[in-house]
Amino acid sequence: MDQDPARQLLIEFEQAVLDALASNFGEAEYERLRVRSEDVKHTISQLHQKGQLSQSTIHLGASIGERIEQLKLVMNEHRAMMDELQESTSDEIQSILEKEPMKTTQAPVLSERRDVGLNAVQMRDWFLKNMGYPFPSRNDKVKILKTTNRQGAAKTPVLKYNQVVLWFINTRRRSGWTKFLRRYAQGDKTKMLELVWALETSVGGTHASRSWSSGIGPVSSTKSRDGKKERKITRMTIKEYMPGANERELEKMYMEWNKIVERIRYGVKERVGDWIEEVIGTSSEQ
DNA sequence: ACGGGAGTAGAGGGAGGGCA
């Protein structure tokens, strides 16, 4: 039994989400979970305000979110087959029904620019799996687009290709990834890839335990993702990458890196409890 | 031509203060 009430609350909450996902996840179940998430959010926020939320509890919350996310992805794989079948049928029906002229491609009016938040789960996931080179090719973007739209079909607005492009541009900049690239890799993306690989091996563990990966993988591959040109990656340790750096400088770099990862995982959200909303919001799409 | 970066506008929402 966990002695920390906040930790206990989070663990019980995770169990409730898992139970719901394992059962027939209907509207009633969603509503119950939503109410419960409000309680959890309220309690966690209060503890945070009182300064009673330990770092390990915050990390527990993060890893619970990660586990729920992974379960969701697995379930979506199974669902994808059915969806594809449905999609091809509905496309056919839609082409028959679409006798109206094509919608205009004009820029949306300002009031439509930020109606509801983007479903950025897939984009965040892709970014975190390719931290060394977070520049998705056209194919990657289309894949992200399809998966996102399949997942959030009814609850979130359709994600457009351009939104994926913009999201990655903004996230690289705002998360601090671009600054990190300039500071520690002199703006050289190949060097950055080497650095992130060095960081990854230095930290150790798996993608699940770290929550991020360089994107290179264990087997040597020098070909860039888009296949346009070769990138020679030298695999070295962090000490080899930064031979002149002392422990303090390395520590500072690790801290900056962790901050970037956190920003990408949860957006630049600072309010405690927002991650719960995000988890509930995305899990309910099952 | 295309993709990415930088600067920026605007919408939405939370926090906090003032007031009845």
Next chain:
DNA sequence: TGCCCTCCCTCTACTCCCGT
């Protein structure tokens, strides 16, 4: 206590510019 207003922050998306 509840309402209103203002300020500030986050996020999306636009425009312009630059590099390939």
